[in-house]
Amino acid sequence: MFNFILKRKTVDYAVTLFLLALGIMIIYPFLWMLSVSFERLANVELPFPPRLIPENFSWFNYKLVFENGMLIKAYLNSLTVAVFNVLLSVGAALLAGYAFSRGSFPGKKILFFVVLATMMIPFETRLIPMFTMFNSAGMINSKAPLIFPSILNALGILLAKQYFDRLPEGLRESAKVDGAREFTIFIRIFVPLTGPITATLAILAFQDSWNSFLWPLVVINDQALKTVPLFLSSFSGEDGQRLLGLTMATATMSILPILLVFLFFQKYIIRSVALSGLKGE
């Protein structure tokens, strides 16, 4: 076949070139977004034909976005919610994962089955009672409904359990012989070993929290409490097809920080995503 004629290296080059072309196509919308965001007149009329280098380069759109200040506020909201979500869901998942891995107690199997079963229950089926529950607790338009539900993290429990399962049993036995109590064993011996799984769980929880849209849309309508996706959606919903310069500047500012985080931690993030994906939702 072709391989006999073409040298391996030539194939490699051809594949690289092809992937590069495809990759540029994939990220082209982002590059174009950047270009439109710097276009002085993009709010009047979308520059046509599309170009990568703006014709009338200006910081005008960014100036407006920052002067308005709502996006920065949304950023702080998203960040606060994400930090609490990570702490709560990772903490609860490590505790439960440890109990399911090392504990022996009545009902362990049934409880674990229940935890796994919750993964099949779509959030949408619980949406309305979740709303009415937080509503009657007077917590609508607060960060509470965005934070508390993350305490149940079934996928995290599964991943943490599997991680603890792989740690040698001798760890616990030797500490027990020394007379250490279970909680001390967990804190002193196991928690320091959980670095990799904690990082994975934290990344997944952060992503979930950061990208979540439907639930915040239901429980938040106070401008000052909006998260980034909420702010972006209300902004582009009103002006998405009109003030494109401003919309693209807002979109750029909402994507850029998370993009930098991704590029910085890409290895961990991609590994975590692969791990979570291969376990099935």
Add this chain to the structure above:
Amino acid sequence: MKWGNGQEHIRPTEMLKSLNRFRSKRESYLFWYMFLLPTILGIALFMLYPMIESFRLSMTRGGNEKFVGLDNYSRVLTSETFYHAVYNTLYITVFQLLIALPLGFIIACLINSLSKGKNFFKVLFYLPNVTSMVAAATVFLAVLHPEGLLNFALSKLGFPATIWLAHPTTAKWGVILLSVWNWLGFVIIINLANLQSISSDYYEAASVDGATRFQQWWKITIPNMTGSLGILFIVGWIGGLQRFSDAYMLGGLQGSPARSLHTIVGFIFERGFGGHEYGLASAASYVLFAFILFITFLNTKLSKMKI
């Protein structure tokens, strides 16, 4: 401890010992339950209660929650709007999967075949998935603009310009493109992870036997990939049935134009929070649940996986 086999006489000290052991065992049970307390609390408050309450609500109507039996279900299942929403959801998801799965698989195979630059391409293709769907959709609103990127590219290829978000079919294709663009990176990452877990021994043995790279791909790679493609298929279906953000961002609350972007979750959202029809929305949400259970059931049958 040997209990009650009738052959050994149990002395009082031993009884005391076993009693102590029993007591400390109970303490250690309690201790493990403490570890599980946050999770049990979460299940009770955010899973069990909402599921029961949603089921109860699905049998009621109005602010006074009058009991109406299964009437909401029959209203949902005979509602043209709901059928339309189901149709839209399935249409978008079928094409999203038909395009993204093979494309992502092939790209993953190509990336995996490279000797250099694997990581670079992994990152490059994953970029659209890093951003939230809302941000991706905002960018896409401009891409689909009558004078946007897509029309420009099409006109270069000789196709006429289309006002994408003005016609039901083209609007759906706008969402399909957006969802493929957003999801492709995930498909590639999962496929790559699985490709890299295939032992290189197989390939070495095959090339010793003189198999070409294409033959190796066909006979070794494809059979080894059915598992992860199956998982992606199921995850894609479940995610697709729950789709909301992409269609909502392009079509708004009513899934405009002409409700062509109205999805199942969009229906639940609109009826529940736009119309305060909690009963009807809850019934629709249970129909969605049944859909997803069915898909999950198919999954376990197909992959013979234990839940």
